[in-house]
Amino acid sequence: MIEVSNLTKVYGLPADAATALLARPDDDPGTRRAAVSAAGGFLGADDVGFRVAEGEIFAVMGLSGSGKSTVLRMLNRLVEPTAGTIRVAGHDVRALDDAGLRRLRNHSIGMVFQHFALFHHRSVRENAAYGLRVRGMPKAERLARADEALARVGLADRGDAAPAQLSGGQRQRVGLARALATEPDVLLMDEPFSALDPLIRREMQELLLSLQAERRRTIVFVTHDLVEALRLGTRIMIMRDGRVIQSGTGAEILGDPADDYVAAFVADLRGNEAAA
Numbered sequence: 356m357i358e359v360s361n362l363t364k365v366y367g368l369p370a371d372a373a374t375a376l377l378a379r380p381d382d383d384p385g386t387r388r389a390a391v392s393a394a395g396g397f398l399g400a401d402d403v404g405f406r407v408a409e410g411e412i413f414a415v416m417g418l419s420g421s422g423k424s425t426v427l428r429m430l431n432r433l434v435e436p437t438a439g440t441i442r443v444a445g446h447d448v449r450a451l452d453d454a455g456l457r458r459l460r461n462h463s464i465g466m467v468f469q470h471f472a473l474f475h476h477r478s479v480r481e482n483a484a485y486g487l488r489v490r491g492m493p494k495a496e497r498l499a500r501a502d503e504a505l506a507r508v509g510l511a512d513r514g515d516a517a518p519a520q521l522s523g524g525q526r527q528r529v530g531l532a533r534a535l536a537t538e539p540d541v542l543l544m545d546e547p548f549s550a551l552d553p554l555i556r557r558e559m560q561e562l563l564l565s566l567q568a569e570r571r572r573t574i575v576f577v578t579h580d581l582v583e584a585l586r587l588g589t590r591i592m593i594m595r596d597g598r599v600i601q602s603g604t605g606a607e608i609l610g611d612p613a614d615d616y617v618a619a620f621v622a623d624l625r626g627n628e629a630a631a
């Protein structure tokens with residue numbers, strides 16, 4: 356469903372200058388990073404590649420600043436890639452013109468963020484229907500679809516409420532309902548539960564897994580928390596300094612960490628388990 360190769364993002368430099376810096380084949384990653392910085396840019400993602408099969412939850416994990424959001428946002432070109440190829444649901448994403456890109460975002464790729472921008476003057480139902488409205492679906496139909504999506508996330512009776520009347524966890528449910536209502540091929544989730552209290556966060560993780568059990572969606576899920584990545588991810592990709600350090604199942608990562616960086620996450624996790 357998703358196929359990415361050599362995906363690279365240089366922030367802060369004109370495209371031709373960035374491309375010239377990337378075209379030096381003998382540079383190792385450290386040299387490339389330093390050369391981009393010396394030129395006044397920043398290498399946000401460097402030569403990233405991965406594949407996500409239909410129905411998988413692919414967790415992208417790493418410390419703050421490791422390039423997770425950059426990679427996620429290049430998948431629908433909210434961040435414009437500097438180099439590399441991206442295929443999502445059969446589309447060559449980098450080749451799309453503006454109209455094609457709009458269609459991709461409105462029909463094939465849904466997104467859920469950490470801080471979801473709900474419209475405060477509109478009801479929860481209208482908020483959940485927003486993606487369908489953008490698509491031009493008639494009002495009665497989109498509100499009915501929004502109600503179905505709200506029921507799936509446990510907010511069947513809150514459609515008439517205003518967002519301000521909901522808790523933080525319920526607001527994230529509305530964000531999820533909005534993404535689900537459009538029935539996208541791919542769901543991109545950028546730390547969607549990170550701002551929530553631990554118990555609510557756990558509830559949301561369980562909700563996501565139960566929605567997956569009902570109907571499998573293809574999800575790319577960004578998190579800085581290895582526990583969350585292990586709980587949700589069919590496979591996990593670990594990033595550092597814009598690069599992929601390790602990809603594999605949870606068992607592979609726990610059993611054979613690729614380097615000290617990954618080993619430190621695993622040791623931290625084991626330490627927390629021992630303390631609990």
Ligand SMILES: Nc1ncnc2c1ncn2[C@@H]1O[C@H](COP(=O)(O)OP(=O)(O)OP(=O)(O)O)[C@@H](O)[C@H]1O
Binds near residue numbers: 417419422425
């Ligand atoms: N528009 C931008 N211009 C310049 N640098 C940027 C821009 N956006 C991100 N960066 C830098 O690129 C690096 C990767 O950022 P990114 O947001 O992808 O990391 P992340 O792993 O998602 O981190 P976080 O968990 O904090 O969101 C960071 O060092 C960030 O400062």
